[in-house]
Amino acid sequence: MSWELNADRPLYAQLIEQIELKICAGVYPPGSRLPSVRELAREVSVNPNTMQRALAGLEESGLLYTQRTSGRFVTEDRELVKRVKHRLVREHARAFLAKMLRLGFDHEEIMAALSMIMKESEK
Amino acid sequence: MSDTILECRNLTKTFGRIAAVNEVTLSIPRGNIVGLLGPNASGKTTFLKLCNKLLTPTAGEVLIAGHKPGNESKKLVSYLPEKTYLNDWMKVSEIIGFFGDFYTDFNSGKAYSMLEKLNINPKDRLKTMSRGTREKVQLILVMSREAQLYLLDEPIGGVDPAARDYILDIILENYDPATTIILSTHLIADIEKILEQVVFLKEGRVVFHRSVEQIREESGKSVDSLFREVFRC
Numbered sequence: 001m002s003w004e005l006n007a008d009r010p011l012y013a014q015l016i017e018q019i020e021l022k023i024c025a026g027v028y029p030p031g032s033r034l035p036s037v038r039e040l041a042r043e044v045s046v047n048p049n050t051m052q053r054a055l056a057g058l059e060e061s062g063l064l065y066t067q068r069t070s071g072r073f074v075t076e077d078r079e080l081v082k083r084v085k086h087r088l089v090r091e092h093a094r095a096f097l098a099k100m101l102r103l104g105f106d107h108e109e110i111m112a113a114l115s116m117i118m119k120e121s122e123k
Numbered sequence: 124m125s126d127t128i129l130e131c132r133n134l135t136k137t138f139g140r141i142a143a144v145n146e147v148t149l150s151i152p153r154g155n156i157v158g159l160l161g162p163n164a165s166g167k168t169t170f171l172k173l174c175n176k177l178l179t180p181t182a183g184e185v186l187i188a189g190h191k192p193g194n195e196s197k198k199l200v201s202y203l204p205e206k207t208y209l210n211d212w213m214k215v216s217e218i219i220g221f222f223g224d225f226y227t228d229f230n231s232g233k234a235y236s237m238l239e240k241l242n243i244n245p246k247d248r249l250k251t252m253s254r255g256t257r258e259k260v261q262l263i264l265v266m267s268r269e270a271q272l273y274l275l276d277e278p279i280g281g282v283d284p285a286a287r288d289y290i291l292d293i294i295l296e297n298y299d300p301a302t303t304i305i306l307s308t309h310l311i312a313d314i315e316k317i318l319e320q321v322v323f324l325k326e327g328r329v330v331f332h333r334s335v336e337q338i339r340e341e342s343g344k345s346v347d348s349l350f351r352e353v354f355r356c
Contacts, residue, residue, distance in 0.1 A: 007315055007345030010336045042295045045288070046316045047156055049300070050336065 001027050003044045011046055015054035023063055023074055024085045034064065034072040125189065128153045128272050128303045129174065133183035136169055136327075143169040145327035146183065153271075154300045156317055158335075158346070159307040161324035162354050167307035168205050170324070171276050175202050187272060198228070201270035203262060205277055211250035215243065215260055226268050233297075234267035241289060255282040262290055266297040275306040279313060287313050312347040321346055323353060 001022055005014050022028050034040070037055060041048040055072060058064040062080055066072050075081065100110045129151040136144040144166045151157055159167050172178040174185055176192035187196040209218055215238065222229045238245055241259055249257055262278055278294070279287045287310070295317060298304060308314055315321075315335060323330040330353060335346050342349060 005316060007312065007347060008339060008343060010339045011316060012336060042292060044316075045291055045295065047319045048295070048298060049154075049319050053336075 001025060005044070005046070011050050012053040012057065015044070015046070015051060016057050019054065019058060020063065020084055020088065023081060024088060028074045030074055030078055030081060031076040032074050033070070034074060036071065126152050129185070129187055129305070131183065131185040134170075134173060134180055134185050135182040136166075136173055136178055137181045142181075142327050144173060144180075147327070147329055148183075149322065149329060149332060151303060151305065151320075153303050155303050155319050156294070156298060157303070157305045158311070158314060158318040158321040159305055159324065160309065160311055160321055160346075160350060161307075162309060164326075165324040166327040167324055168276055169327075171202070171204075171274050171305075171307060174274055175200065175204075177204075199271040201226075201265050201268040201273045203265040203273075203275040203278055205280075207257065207261060209249060209261065212248060214246055214248050216245040218249070218260075218264065219245065222264055222267070228269040230267050230269055234263055237263045237267070237293060237296075255286045258282050259286065259289065259293070262293055266293055271302055273302065273304040273306075275304065277308055278306055279308060279310055284313070291317055311350050312345070315346040318346070323350065325354065 003018060005011055005018075019028070023030075028034060034055075035043070037048055037052050040055075041051040044051070055064060059066065059072075062077070063075050063084065064072050065075060097110065105113070127150050129149070131147055131149050134144055134147040134149075135142060147166075147170065159170065161167050169178065173180055174187065174192055175197070185192060188199055190196040190199075213221075219231050219234050222234075223231050235245065238260075241263075243252075243256060243260060243263075249260065252260070258278070258281055262275070265273065265275065275294075279290050282290065291314065294304060294306075306314070318335050320332065320334055321338070322332045338344065338346055338349055344352075
């Protein structure tokens with residue numbers, strides 16, 4: 001999973017979204033230790049202070065926690081991860097739906113297109 | 124230790140009738156990566172030269188950790204000039220020896236390990252190298268000092284996009300939250316993700332000085348597109 005950042009939106013918000021995604025996808029599994037701010041900032045090529053701000057935001061929401069001497073860890077609360085996952089799926093689905101409606105499709109057409117694509121990708 | 128690493132008040136430098144730097148008042152806090160952005164002839168290089176005492180102000184002043192540019196400030200500042208001053212017949216290892224003699228805060232171990240990572244042979248002479256490699260060597264030398272303030276004049280100007288990524292990585296690798304990096308460039312899109320603050324210069328004046336995240340939040344634009352808007356011809 002690579003990092004994709006657009007320079008026209010605050011980077012810390014995008015970093016939060018992408019780290020959430022990585023936690024949900026199991027790239028950073030529950031209870032695992034996260035790389036340091038420095039390492040992450042270099043990996044993504046962003047300012048370390050911006051990365052710090054994103055991680056602080058994720059701590060606030062409980063997805064990450066800091067252990068004084070040993071670093072930052074992903075929460076072991078699998079229920080919380082699940083809830084984030086559900087929130088993400090709703091967000092992405094809503095964004096997709098809004099785009100399709102703007103293109104002039106109605107709900108039925110969108111559902112039809114979706115199930116067709118799903119069938120195709122099963123093959 | 125004050126929180127401000129660089130401060131200038133009404134800093135002005137005129138050449139004949141032209142003010143290359145015009146009443147610049149600016150305060151840069153410690154622990155920051157600051158982009159000094161402006162089109163050609165906006166005063167970026169002149170400003171950095173004033174900070175390094177390569178030029179003296181016509182009016183106003185600049186202070187680095189409270190010192191006027193001079194011997195004291197040079198101990199704190201590591202400067203990458205726009206043009207090279209290194210002898211191209213020298214081997215990289217000889218230049219590293221030179222820097223070690225000149226600067227007490229120079230860390231040769233750091234320099235050698237960065238050279239190794241970039242596959243640059245310390246036994247090579249500068250003149251046998253491509254421009255991109257030479258720029259990397261110069262930046263490695265400058266970043267190998269344990270300085271408080273790094274002033275980098277166009278660190279990515281002459282190199283291809285892949286080499287730019289390397290250079291940004293060198294900067295991030297060496298960035299320490301206690302130090303400050305001010306770098307000038309007009310290649311904003313390549314560099315804006317590592318910046319925390321930007322100063323826009325236009326005809327020697329500061330157009331604005333702001334946090335980059337604040338720019339994105341308030342305008343919904345990248346620093347690059349804001350720049351294109353401000354400096355549209």
